[in-house]
Amino acid sequence: MVAAGALAAGCRFFAGYPITPASEIYEVMMRELPPQGGLALSAPDEISSLCYCVGASLRGLKAMTATSGPGWALMIETLQYALMTETPLVVALVQRLGPSTGGATQGAQGDVWLAEFSTSGGYTVPVFAPSNAAECYALTLEAFRWAERLRTPVVVLSDKEVGMTSEVVEDEALPRPVEATRPRFAGDRPFLTYGFAGADEVPTFAPVGGDVKVTVTGSAHDQQGRLRKNSPEVLEVLRHLERKIAAHADEMALVRPDLDPGAPALLISYGVTARAARQAVAALRAEGVRLSFLQPLTLFPVPRRELDWALAGVDTVIVAEENLTGQYRAALAPCLGHRRVLGVNKIGGLISPAEIARAVRAAEK
Amino acid sequence: MAEKSSLYLAPDAALPYCRGCGHALVVRHLSQALERLQLAPRSVVLTTDIGCVGLADSLFPFLHTVHTTHGRSTAFATGMALAEAVLEPAGLKPVVMIGDGGAMIGLLHLVHAAQLNVDVTVLVHNNFLFGMTGGQHSALTPEGFVTSTTPAGNWTPPLDLVQLLAAARAGFLARQYATDADLAEVIADAIAHPGFAMVEIVEICPAYGARLNRLTGGGLKELVARQGLTMGRQVADAPRPTFSELYRQQRAALEKKAAAAEVVPLAARATLDRELRVVVAGSAGERVQSAAGLLCRAALAAGLYATQKNDNPVTQGTGFSLAEICLSPQPIDYTGMERPDVVIVASADGWKELAANGTLERCRAETLVVLDDGLLELFPAAASARGRRLAAPLRRRATASGAALAGLAAWLALDPVLPAEAWDATLATLSEDRRAQAAEALRLGRELAAPKNAA
Numbered sequence: 001m002v003a004a005g006a007l008a009a010g011c012r013f014f015a016g017y018p019i020t021p022a023s024e025i026y027e028v029m030m031r032e033l034p035p036q037g038g039l040a041l042s043a044p045d046e047i048s049s050l051c052y053c054v055g056a057s058l059r060g061l062k063a064m065t066a067t068s069g070p071g072w073a074l075m076i077e078t079l080q081y082a083l084m085t086e087t088p089l090v091v092a093l094v095q096r097l098g099p100s101t102g103g104a105t106q107g108a109q110g111d112v113w114l115a116e117f118s119t120s121g122g123y124t125v126p127v128f129a130p131s132n133a134a135e136c137y138a139l140t141l142e143a144f145r146w147a148e149r150l151r152t153p154v155v156v157l158s159d160k161e162v163g164m165t166s167e168v169v170e171d172e173a174l175p176r177p178v179e180a181t182r183p184r185f186a187g188d189r190p191f192l193t194y195g196f197a198g199a200d201e202v203p204t205f206a207p208v209g210g211d212v213k214v215t216v217t218g219s220a221h222d223q224q225g226r227l228r229k230n231s232p233e234v235l236e237v238l239r240h241l242e243r244k245i246a247a248h249a250d251e252m253a254l255v256r257p258d259l260d261p262g263a264p265a266l267l268i269s270y271g272v273t274a275r276a277a278r279q280a281v282a283a284l285r286a287e288g289v290r291l292s293f294l295q296p297l298t299l300f301p302v303p304r305r306e307l308d309w310a311l312a313g314v315d316t317v318i319v320a321e322e323n324l325t326g327q328y329r330a331a332l333a334p335c336l337g338h339r340r341v342l343g344v345n346k347i348g349g350l351i352s353p354a355e356i357a358r359a360v361r362a363a364e365k
Numbered sequence: 366m367a368e369k370s371s372l373y374l375a376p377d378a379a380l381p382y383c384r385g386c387g388h389a390l391v392v393r394h395l396s397q398a399l400e401r402l403q404l405a406p407r408s409v410v411l412t413t414d415i416g417c418v419g420l421a422d423s424l425f426p427f428l429h430t431v432h433t434t435h436g437r438s439t440a441f442a443t444g445m446a447l448a449e450a451v452l453e454p455a456g457l458k459p460v461v462m463i464g465d466g467g468a469m470i471g472l473l474h475l476v477h478a479a480q481l482n483v484d485v486t487v488l489v490h491n492n493f494l495f496g497m498t499g500g501q502h503s504a505l506t507p508e509g510f511v512t513s514t515t516p517a518g519n520w521t522p523p524l525d526l527v528q529l530l531a532a533a534r535a536g537f538l539a540r541q542y543a544t545d546a547d548l549a550e551v552i553a554d555a556i557a558h559p560g561f562a563m564v565e566i567v568e569i570c571p572a573y574g575a576r577l578n579r580l581t582g583g584g585l586k587e588l589v590a591r592q593g594l595t596m597g598r599q600v601a602d603a604p605r606p607t608f609s610e611l612y613r614q615q616r617a618a619l620e621k622k623a624a625a626a627e628v629v630p631l632a633a634r635a636t637l638d639r640e641l642r643v644v645v646a647g648s649a650g651e652r653v654q655s656a657a658g659l660l661c662r663a664a665l666a667a668g669l670y671a672t673q674k675n676d677n678p679v680t681q682g683t684g685f686s687l688a689e690i691c692l693s694p695q696p697i698d699y700t701g702m703e704r705p706d707v708v709i710v711a712s713a714d715g716w717k718e719l720a721a722n723g724t725l726e727r728c729r730a731e732t733l734v735v736l737d738d739g740l741l742e743l744f745p746a747a748a749s750a751r752g753r754r755l756a757a758p759l760r761r762r763a764t765a766s767g768a769a770l771a772g773l774a775a776w777l778a779l780d781p782v783l784p785a786e787a788w789d790a791t792l793a794t795l796s797e798d799r800r801a802q803a804a805e806a807l808r809l810g811r812e813l814a815a816p817k818n819a820a
């Protein structure tokens with residue numbers, strides 16, 4: 001459904017390299033993209049995959065690749081290049097158990113930090129986290145929308161369980177694709193490859209090979225794309241890379257809230273574990289436990305406004321995620337004030353509704 | 366109108382290279398080559414790598430320029446060239462400027478660009494070392510050559526890029542000195558070549574190579590000869606279709622009926638009022654997961670929600686094959702198998718896996734276990750395993766590849782949660798051969814569930 005979302009979003013370029021559990025996206029794109037007028041091809045490694053995507057995107061094509069943790073590790077250099085050169089692209093990162101080659105056929109939610117905190121300078125990479133097939137479709141559409149609108153790389157972070165489980169999807173539940181294209185240079189003023197008026201503004205795009213000279217660089221540059229060392233303009237360009245994301249954080253924020261106003265505890269979960277959490281919430285409420293639940297679909301930028309709403313009156317926050325160290329819990333910590341923060345964590349298998357319910361009950365005492 | 370030369374290298378450009386550096390000659394010859402070809406500046410994209418070669422961008426104020434990460438310039442240029450296959454052809458000519466260090470760290474990109482035969486021209490500036498970072502040796506450093514990291518002389522033989530890329534089927538390959546009078550002509554021919562071209566340009570780095578090796582022009586030629594490196598044009602007559610040409614041709618073959626999403630029409634309404642968790646286990650290649658897929662489709666045709674997760678050893682074609690299915694009248698959230706309601710075991714591989722992954726332990730008294738009766742002999746524990754048990758000659762009657770589906774049918778005969786119309790609708794979607802086999806397996810399974818057969 002990630003592939004279906006990409007096709008619906010108008011993706012026209014895909015370069016892939018086989019890796020469980022992301023290979024199905026690659027195979028579907030190889031089969032479906034050419035008949036739709038796009039190009040899908042096999043790259044000799046993940047570094048090349050993402051470089052090819054950048055090259056194609058520089059020419060104006062919407063581009064995507066799909067990988068898992070070990071491949072993502074190889075892509076981080078080029079991800080940073082895409083971020084620095086304001087090149088739109090989407091990476092579907094289907095997590096598996098790590099570290100290293102880990103467990104190819106085992107799910108995990110252990111790449112949250114690796115997806116988000118992988119740039120020198122700590123720039124925000126938008127990350128969307130689907131928990132089921134329908135959300136894979138919807139969030140891939142969102143990923144393309146924001147990649148194009150903000151001219152930035154965007155990650156769709158799923159995992160083996162979400163990516164490789166066949167499930168029934170109700171047609172009418174799928175959102176209609178919205179038109180998403182990068183802002184194009186209209187020829188109404190001198191062109192600057194990285195020109196912006198306000199720091200949160202997104203530069204207009206002109207393709208390599210078009211009529212307007214384009215100057216692309218991954219090195220620190222001014223608005224024209226010229227290498228400059230620490231000039232005020234260069235620093236402003238670097239600040240702009242973050243500000244354009246921050247300025248749209250509220251618009252990018254997608255959550256599935258199930259709040260019980262006045263409940264003392266808030267359960268937060270995302271991706272595959274949100275499925276178990278929903279079930280745990282229903283069971284706990286049937287027992288009379290008062291509890292709010294929030295499933296962030298946008299992991300980053302952290303949906304602060306929605307989180308604040310959900311946190312009103314809450315003294316205990318419980319974050320359930322399939323990793324050892326509570327990666328998203330740690331990322332949320334600065335937003336949680338002085339509340340008690342607990343984690344439900346596990347590796348090597350799905351966290352079950354019973355395990356979550358147990359943790360919530362224990363927190364009540 | 367500006368003079369033509371100013372469309373490429375600005376005539377008054379202050380070249381940023383050290384005195385005596387071959388890079389200056391290369392940019393001049395590149396500019397002459399572009400002039401010779403009369404290429405519109407906007408139809409050229411100069412893609413530069415890290416190193417002193419990366420200073421060229423600003424010297425060509427009218428060309429598109431892309432300054433990249435170390436070694437990746439060829440890959441980014443390949444991406445730009447690949448796009449040509451699906452865009453309105455713009456005749457874009459990517460020219461890559463890379464050093465010997467970048468050529469090695471990005472060797473894979475050179476090889477694949479040559480294999481794909483994308484219309485990319487790579488100019489490898491081979492000065493035998495990393496100049497910008499202090500004169501360290503590279504994979505193209507000649508034997509005996511002194512660099513800052515081989516103070517006693519390099520003892521690793523240099524890579525012959527031309528031969529290597531010939532093996533990758535590159536259509537145009539040359540090795541020239543930066544001082545060659547015909548360098549502009551060779552570069553022009555490389556760019557004009559429709560497909561991948563590489564020109565390795567041998568130079569001396571005045572800051573490190575010349576100083577540390579007391580090297581002059583004549584000495585350079587001797588050095589190159591000692592390495593057995595052949596100079597001049599080496600491959601220029603290997604015309605083959607470019608990637609774009611091939612892709613356009615092949616796309617006709619790739620065109621097919623748009624694969625519409627699989628929409629399963631509602632055939633009947635199941636009476637299932639609870640969630641059911643089903644595990645099917647057997648051997649690879651014996652249609653275990655496809656039987657599970659048929660069950661899910663039948664459930665869908667009966668208006669139920671279904672999920673299916675498959676598992677098998679990494680080798681795929683051997684050992685166990687397993688599917689875990691949830692069926693429910695409500696949308697399904699959690700898909701774990703803590704409490705299986707039905708377990709179908711079609712082979713010994715399947716039994717062993719269920720024992721290993723804990724499924725058998727998680728069976729409860731109400732769990733129905735349908736198993737091939739041969740397993741009772743192989744695994745004495747099977748006779749006393751928890752749960753209700755139906756042992757039947759699944760493999761003997763329905764064959765190895767029908768056993769899993771027969772097992773499912775046997776369960777459904779005992780616990781009819783799916784209406785027959787749902788199966789009919791599912792079978793109707795299969796090819797004729799497959800439909801007959803599946804129908805037979807289902808029939809046999811139902812028969813085996815009849816009371817006289819039940820254990």
